[in-house]
Amino acid sequence: MHLLYILIICLVSTAHPLTAAVSSSFRDCRQFFYMQTSPAGVRGTSLKTICQKYADKLRYATLYDSSRRLPLYSAYVFKKSDGKRRADTPWMYEPQLVSDDESSSMKVLPLSDDTSPLIEDSQAVFEDYINAVEYRRGPLNPDQHQADPDDKSSIYTLTNTVPLITDFLDTSWNPFLDVIRRRLNNFCHGRPFIVTGVTVSGATVKRNNRDRLWIPKYLWLAYCCPRYDRNSPYEVRFMFPSYGGYALNEPTGNSVVEVPLKNLETFLRSQANVDNDFTIFYKGCVPENTFKKKRDLPDDEEPPT
Numbered sequence: 001m002h003l004l005y006i007l008i009i010c011l012v013s014t015a016h017p018l019t020a021a022v023s024s025s026f027r028d029c030r031q032f033f034y035m036q037t038s039p040a041g042v043r044g045t046s047l048k049t050i051c052q053k054y055a056d057k058l059r060y061a062t063l064y065d066s067s068r069r070l071p072l073y074s075a076y077v078f079k080k081s082d083g084k085r086r087a088d089t090p091w092m093y094e095p096q097l098v099s100d101d102e103s104s105s106m107k108v109l110p111l112s113d114d115t116s117p118l119i120e121d122s123q124a125v126f127e128d129y130i131n132a133v134e135y136r137r138g139p140l141n142p143d144q145h146q147a148d149p150d151d152k153s154s155i156y157t158l159t160n161t162v163p164l165i166t167d168f169l170d171t172s173w174n175p176f177l178d179v180i181r182r183r184l185n186n187f188c189h190g191r192p193f194i195v196t197g198v199t200v201s202g203a204t205v206k207r208n209n210r211d212r213l214w215i216p217k218y219l220w221l222a223y224c225c226p227r228y229d230r231n232s233p234y235e236v237r238f239m240f241p242s243y244g245g246y247a248l249n250e251p252t253g254n255s256v257v258e259v260p261l262k263n264l265e266t267f268l269r270s271q272a273n274v275d276n277d278f279t280i281f282y283k284g285c286v287p288e289n290t291f292k293k294k295r296d297l298p299d300d301e302e303p304p305t
Contacts, residue, residue: 025049026038026061029058029060031058032058032193033061033075034193034281035281035282037281037282038061038063039063039075039195039281040279041277041279042073042272043274043275044065044072044273046065046066046068047064047066048097050064050094052074052106052154052160053106054092055105056105059151060074060076060141062074062075062140062141062160065200066121066123068200069213070124071161071162072197073198074140075141076145076146078145078188078191078193079147079148080185081146083144085143086149086156090156091108091157091158092107092156093158094106094107094157094159095107098116098118106154106157109126109158124213127207128205128207129163129205130207132213134165134251135164135165135215136164136166136169138162138164138173139160139161140160141155141194141196142177143156144177145180162219164216164249167254168247168251172255173254176221176245180221183236187229187236188227188228189227189229190227190228192223192224192225193223193224193285194221194224195221195222195280196220196221196222197219198218199268199272200272201215203215215249216249217248218248219247219249220245221246222245222281224241224242225240225285226286226288228240239258240287241286242260243258243259243261244258244260244264245258245259246259261284262284265278265279
């Protein structure tokens with residue numbers, strides 16, 4: 001019996017080998033998703049799941065479209081923050097997108113002479129942004145939503161970054177990120193989970209007559225805070241446990257529209273390459289005390305709706 005048990009364990013280990021940071025699932029970094037469950041229903045043929053690693057520690061997760069050299073979303077745990085940004089962090093790239101044999105930790109740009117030429121095929125590099133004069137590098141997981149210095153530094157990788165219109169970033173999206181930061185700082189008592197993503201337009205930034213950067217049409221964000229302040233002011237109480245927002249990546253008409261999570265998912269089903277059952281958070285983000293209330297009720301009594 002003992003020998004049979006060992007044989008079964010060996011077979012399971014062979015069927016599910018340990019993988020590098022880039023794989024077909026987020027198994028190694030599920031902690032960055034609510035209930036350890038990534039968004040469901042995202043379609044694509046060149047999608048890579050990246051467990052973003054910096055200073056020997058996993059920091060957040062990214063779904064990356066290597067054919068478009070564009071992250072479709074990044075998922076992270078929000079940390080209470082003063083909103084300050086790091087100005088001394090170099091931009092980085094991900095060697096593991098080329099091969100599982102490469103390092104799973106970020107490396108500093110620019111590329112060196114001995115860097116694999118396949119790097120440019122798998123992801124964006126500095127040179128792609130030289131002629132993108134209208135755009136700035138916009139991290140999906142922003143440093144102002146993190147508190148630890150290394151967590152802040154880890155967001156400066158081009159696999160977490162999309163080309164955003166400068167005016168949109170300065171006048172619309174960054175102020176919205178600060179609104180979310182203050183809201184979660186003040187009224188979220190647990191671990192808030194955030195997913196920030198894009199929808200893809202047909203526009204691109206070219207280099208040497210090649211399409212290099214696909215430009216997002218919309219930028220969106222959703223948060224899930226299962227444990228929150230139920231005595232929060234009326235104007236924010238309905239924005240818990242989950243809420244979201246989206247905005248057009250254009251010089252004008254780019255105000256952020258804040259909506260309930262279900263409304264955001266419905267909007268993205270019409271704009272993004274996702275299935276009809278696309279969901280961002282498992283079961284729509286359930287308040288922490290919902291299950292406790294159900295346990296405390298008599299068997300013949302239903303919880304209020």
